[in-house]
Amino acid sequence: MKDITRDGNPVLRKQAETVKFPLSKEDRELGQNMMKYLEVSQDPEQCKKYHLRAGVGLAAPQVGVSKLMAAVLTPPEEDGKESPFKAIMVNPVIVSNSVQPAALTVGEGCLSVDKDIPGYVPRSDRVTIKYQDLDGNEHKVRLKHYPAIIVQHEIDHLHGTLFYDHIDTENPFSQAENEIFID
Numbered sequence: 001m002k003d004i005t006r007d008g009n010p011v012l013r014k015q016a017e018t019v020k021f022p023l024s025k026e027d028r029e030l031g032q033n034m035m036k037y038l039e040v041s042q043d044p045e046q047c048k049k050y051h052l053r054a055g056v057g058l059a060a061p062q063v064g065v066s067k068l069m070a071a072v073l074t075p076p077e078e079d080g081k082e083s084p085f086k087a088i089m090v091n092p093v094i095v096s097n098s099v100q101p102a103a104l105t106v107g108e109g110c111l112s113v114d115k116d117i118p119g120y121v122p123r124s125d126r127v128t129i130k131y132q133d134l135d136g137n138e139h140k141v142r143l144k145h146y147p148a149i150i151v152q153h154e155i156d157h158l159h160g161t162l163f164y165d166h167i168d169t170e171n172p173f174s175q176a177e178n179e180i181f182i183d
């Protein structure tokens with residue numbers, strides 16, 4: 001399994017580069033390997049075997065590659081409300097986002113950040129994203145709640161932002177006006 005770059009590695013604080021089409025063989029494999037990592041990490045057997053934390057998203061800088069590519073795999077046992085979202089996103093862009101803020105009740109963690117950092121990470125409850133798939137086809141997707149949180153977390157990585165950058169250090173559990181909390 002790939003080793004994940006940890007906080008402190010400068011690649012996590014860089015602005016990633018646009019990916020050119022047609023994809024090189026290595027870029028295609030990069031995307032496929034990132035999705036594979038998530039699939040393996042969510043498989044109870046394999047995640048035990050490889051001592052992996054079940055990953056729901058991974059951005060290329062986290063495997064040491066400063067390119068605009070990320071993989072998202074929402075876990076199957078969602079509470080059924082949000083449709084599961086599985087995508088390898090190339091050059092993803094948030095084209096619009098709701099004013100309505102949302103945060104995970106339990107806060108966020110990160111595959112690249114080993115320590116727990118408590119606090120609400122205020123994000124948009126709904127986002128519309130555009131991205132290309134590995135074949136270069138354009139996709140435009142509207143996401144809400146948990147899948148929207150994951151995608152915002154991953155796109156942040158592509159711009160050198162980590163989840164704790166958003167936590168209000170003065171009052172980590174401050175709540176924005178009409179913020180919703182996602183379990």
Ligand SMILES: CC(C)(C)[C@H](NC(=O)Nc1cc(F)cc(F)c1)C(=O)N(CC(=O)NO)CC1CCCC1
Pocket residue numbers: 053054055056057058059062075108109110111112149150153154157
């Ligand atoms: C940091 C880690 C805890 C491994 C987190 N996993 C996670 O939330 N798994 C999970 C959650 C469920 F609700 C049900 C389930 F089956 C598994 C994660 O992959 N990420 C991705 C990451 O670090 N990307 O760079 C952190 C998440 C915090 C909010 C969005 C992504």
Ligand SMILES: [Zn+2]
Pocket residue numbers: 109110111112153157
């Ligand atoms: Zn992360």
